[in-house]
Amino acid sequence: MKIAEWMEKVESHGCYDAVAEMLDRIEKSKLNAYITVCMDQALEMAEKYDRGELKGRLAGVPVAVKDNISTKDVLTTCASKILSNYKPVFDAHVVEKLKQEGAIIIGKANMDEFAMGTTTETSHYGVVRNPYDLERVAGGSSGGSGAVIAADEAVLSLGSDTGGSIRCPASFCGVFGLKPTYGLVSRYGLIPYANSLEQIGPMADCIEDLALLLEVIAGKDSRDSTNAGRGFKFIPDERKLKVGIVKEMGGNDEVMGRFNEVVEVIKQHHDVGEVSMPSFKYALAAYYIIAMSEASSNLARYDGVRYGFALEKLDSWRRYFSKVRAEGFGEEVKRRIMLGSYALSAGYYGKYYLKAQKVRTLVIRDFRKAFEQYDVLISSTMPALPFKIGELADPLTMYKADVNTVPINLAGLPALSVPVGFVKKLPVGLQVIGDYFSENTLLNFGRQVSEWWSE
Amino acid sequence: MVSVEEVYHTAELAKIEISEDEAEKFRKEFESILNYFNILDEVEEDVEPTFQVLPLRNVFREDEPGECLSQDEALKNATHKEEGCFKGPRVVE
Numbered sequence: 001m002k003i004a005e006w007m008e009k010v011e012s013h014g015c016y017d018a019v020a021e022m023l024d025r026i027e028k029s030k031l032n033a034y035i036t037v038c039m040d041q042a043l044e045m046a047e048k049y050d051r052g053e054l055k056g057r058l059a060g061v062p063v064a065v066k067d068n069i070s071t072k073d074v075l076t077t078c079a080s081k082i083l084s085n086y087k088p089v090f091d092a093h094v095v096e097k098l099k100q101e102g103a104i105i106i107g108k109a110n111m112d113e114f115a116m117g118t119t120t121e122t123s124h125y126g127v128v129r130n131p132y133d134l135e136r137v138a139g140g141s142s143g144g145s146g147a148v149i150a151a152d153e154a155v156l157s158l159g160s161d162t163g164g165s166i167r168c169p170a171s172f173c174g175v176f177g178l179k180p181t182y183g184l185v186s187r188y189g190l191i192p193y194a195n196s197l198e199q200i201g202p203m204a205d206c207i208e209d210l211a212l213l214l215e216v217i218a219g220k221d222s223r224d225s226t227n228a229g230r231g232f233k234f235i236p237d238e239r240k241l242k243v244g245i246v247k248e249m250g251g252n253d254e255v256m257g258r259f260n261e262v263v264e265v266i267k268q269h270h271d272v273g274e275v276s277m278p279s280f281k282y283a284l285a286a287y288y289i290i291a292m293s294e295a296s297s298n299l300a301r302y303d304g305v306r307y308g309f310a311l312e313k314l315d316s317w318r319r320y321f322s323k324v325r326a327e328g329f330g331e332e333v334k335r336r337i338m339l340g341s342y343a344l345s346a347g348y349y350g351k352y353y354l355k356a357q358k359v360r361t362l363v364i365r366d367f368r369k370a371f372e373q374y375d376v377l378i379s380s381t382m383p384a385l386p387f388k389i390g391e392l393a394d395p396l397t398m399y400k401a402d403v404n405t406v407p408i409n410l411a412g413l414p415a416l417s418v419p420v421g422f423v424k425k426l427p428v429g430l431q432v433i434g435d436y437f438s439e440n441t442l443l444n445f446g447r448q449v450s451e452w453w454s455e
Numbered sequence: 456m457v458s459v460e461e462v463y464h465t466a467e468l469a470k471i472e473i474s475e476d477e478a479e480k481f482r483k484e485f486e487s488i489l490n491y492f493n494i495l496d497e498v499e500e501d502v503e504p505t506f507q508v509l510p511l512r513n514v515f516r517e518d519e520p521g522e523c524l525s526q527d528e529a530l531k532n533a534t535h536k537e538e539g540c541f542k543g544p545r546v547v548e
Contacts, residue, residue: 085532086532087531087532089524089528089529089531089532090524182508182509183509183511196506196507196508222516225511225514226507226509226511226514228509281494282494282495282497282498285491285492285494285495286495288488288492289492289495296469300470303470304534305533305535305541305542305543305544306532306533306541307532307533308532310533310534310535314535314542314543314544314545315544315545316544316545316548317543317544317545317546317548318470318548319472319544320544321470321544322467322470322471322472323472325469325470325471325472326471326472326473329471334469334471334473334481335481335484337469337471338462338465338466338469338471338481338485339465339485339488339489340469341465341468341469342461342465342485342489343492345465345468351495351496352492352495354504355495355498356495357504357505357506358498358499358500358502358503358504358505359495359498360504360505360508361502361503361504361505362498362502364505364508394487395484395488396484396487396488396491399488411508412508412509
């Protein structure tokens with residue numbers, strides 16, 4: 001549902017009734033898209049709106065927030081048992097911004113545990129189901145944030161994207177999702193998994209809504225030392241672009257069939273060429289090594305002492321920490337922490353971690369060369385249609401599903417997933433990649449593509 | 456090749472207790488994943504690594520006292536606490 005459609009409903013029925021109806025839909029939903037529903041707070045805010053006391057650019061608009069983004073006094077679990085009792089004592093920067101603009105936080109969206117996954121199957125709270133086929137996944141790791149937009153269980157949502165975690169569920173749920181340039185949105189209050197790769201970003205049902213949410217959350221914040229200190233303003237722009245198809249980013253016949261159809265439409269309006277990125281052969285391995293290494297360091301903080309899941313009896317520190325972490329973490333999280341510890345351990349640092357950071361340089365070089373020639377690059381967001389639940393049982397097979405999305409995070413570039421209709425009744429997404437801080441170009445191009453495609 | 460001993464050693468480094476069954480399962484998975492990572496052996500050595508994509512160096516703030524959490528807030532999420540302090544496990548064995 002678009003903000004404009006929601007506001008029509010609010011005008012005719014009042015915000016309280018509109019929110020109550022949405023909460024009712026959430027309660028009856030089979031998607032499992034929420035970990036926590038903020039029922040009382042949401043209704044209270046809706047009443048406030050009806051009394052004319054809620055002001056701002058998002059006044060009265062229900063927003064879902066991924067459960068790895070801190071919300072004061074509201075359970076924030078990262079979909080992990082180890083944080084299953086954790087209530088932050090502060091708001092994330094982006095949550096402060098939502099509140100300042102009058103948004104109604106309707107709930108905390110389900111996700112892969114600590115954002116480690118591509119299907120939301122690693123959540124301690126169970127898998128999120130695809131709104132278009134309940135036997136299939138909604139994508140991940142921001143699976144809940146994607147599903148709620150498609151199913152009208154929120155109007156806007158926030159996700160986080162470490163290696164495709166906004167774009168994958170956007171593609172699988174047929175909605176818009178943007179991974180902003182690294183540093184555009186403050187990560188203060190985002191529970192960290194892989195700091196050098198991840199960004200918080202918006203998800204929505206149309207480009208205008210996506211742009212508005214980005215305008216609200218982007219900007220300077222001194223509490224994130226990697227913040228770029230710049231904001232965002234959406235400006236309509238219809239100039240002719242040079243569009244490059246990335247040869248190394250492919251997919252199976254189902255998604256590539258649709259991709260090629262979309263390319264034909266784009267060719268009627270823009271100049272389209274092809275570009276080759278030789279370093280992408282190494283991008284997936286480099287991405288996983290960096291993400292796992294950063295995870296092993298970041299997740300060292302979970303020891304059952306200051307917050308989170310604890311054992312009743314305090315033991316010697318070695319045994320206590322090892323037992324808390326054995327019980328508190330799920331399998332995929334353990335796998336990534338351990339592989340990260342391995343990659344950083346003596347004797348392997350040069351072979352894995354340092355090598356991966358060298359690949360990052362090569363990936364950035366390839367992108368830089370491509371953007372000398374093209375304004376935007378395009379590919380299929382995902383190499384396949386939404387997977388069946390349980391289809392990607394082997395970890396390495398799961399990792400390989402991220403092949404088209406991870407190079408963007410290695411380089412810190414922005415990328416958008418635009419819904420381009422359905423194949424076999426399942427949504428397909430087009431990935432649009434831009435140069436640093438070119439979000440405005442991406443959103444304008446995305447708006448054109450979605451208009452042409454729905455014509 | 457990854458040995459079960461290496462898996463146990465890594466689990467100890469990561470402070471995660473694992474069972475025998477888990478160790479064997481992880482061993483197999485690590486082998487296939489690390490085998491895939493070995494593709495990086497093809498990459499030339501003579502490249503500067505990039506640890507961070509933004510051209511930022513040493514971001515400091517003014518060293519001025521600001522608001523901080525109260526003792527109650529800081530302890531709010533702890534299970535084990537005593538006399539206004541966190542209570543941790545024994546560190547001397």
